[in-house]
């Protein structure tokens with residue numbers, strides 16, 4: 001059943017225009033900034049080593065300032081204003097919200113009086129007014145917004161399939177139970193529950209509007225092997241030692257380091273001996289320019305926990321949670337993304353995998 005509002009030509013045209021601008025930003029403006037930075041770095045008396053060194057060289061550059069302005073304001077225009085997503089979906093709230101208020105949906109668990117951790121409602125993440133939790137149509141707004149977050153990818157679909165394949169290969173066997181932490185509206189959970197109907201999958205997310213949409217989609221898929229729960233990944237209330245795989249996609253960078261520590265402990269608790277904890281997220285690597293761009297994105301997209309994740313010692317945090325080793329590998333979100341030929345802007349994707357001792 002449709003969860004988009006009826007087509008509205010001015011809205012569609014405006015969003016198409018923003019997407020064209022974002023593509024221009026990704027493919028042309030970013031390489032121009034990188035090129036200008038390299039020229040400035042070569043001419044500098046000393047090689048830039050830190051984010052601050054990079055900032056001194058490029059922050060006043062006009063092309064960089066265009067780049068930063070467009071990053072902030074294209075996203076703002078996507079969500080806010082007359083033809084923004086929030087207004088478009090909000091205008092149809094009364095017809096859209098009941099579609100996902102599936103009280104008889106056995107795939108959905110919404111605990112009464114659930115209180116999210118304090119960091120969560122304090123931020124309008126992605127510049128989404130009220131965040132992905134604050135409104136009955138917030139899950140649908142997020143779903144629509146996510147279709148154009150990385151415009152070179154085909155609606156993110158392939159990315160989630162690729163990550164699912166990698167996680168399954170790492171596991172090396174058909175899992176009996178999977179927990180997808182920070183499942184959002186179920187995009188990351190769907191390839192797992194669709195890959196085998198013999199695997200039980202639980203998606204957990206703080207945002208009720210998102211898990212409701214995820215459960216609605218699973219009902220449309222007629223999937224019987226999945227459940228979506230409103231809950232905190234740091235304290236899922238799920239049984240210990242039961243899962244073969246605990247996973248998350250783009251969740252760790254949305255929480256403070258102190259919460260990541262708790263999430264890793266919870267992942268370890270949930271896993272059966274020999275099970276894997278595998279997270280897809282962003283680490284900018286050692287290059288100070290890549291860090292500068294990533295931290296700038298964090299500030300401009302209202303995602304303040306990206307730099308602390310980037311700077312934390314993930315291997316040590318995993319050891320404190322009980323894992324004995326952690327493997328961090330770069331993730332190619334689409335064919336050719338990691339090729340030196342690819343000059344376009346991209347997130348610094350990584351797969352963070354750790355095994356619980358057998």
Ligand SMILES: C[S@@+](CC[C@H](N)C(=O)[O-])C[C@H]1O[C@@H](n2cnc3c(N)ncnc32)[C@H](O)[C@@H]1O
Pocket residue numbers: 117120132181182183184185186187188204205206207210231232233234248249250251254255259
């Ligand atoms: C960028 S979204 C990714 C959603 C989904 N995994 C995907 O790939 O489409 C991050 C999600 O993490 C959720 N989240 C943030 N902190 C969380 C926590 N402590 N426990 C559970 N979910 C959390 C947010 O509500 C949001 O839906």
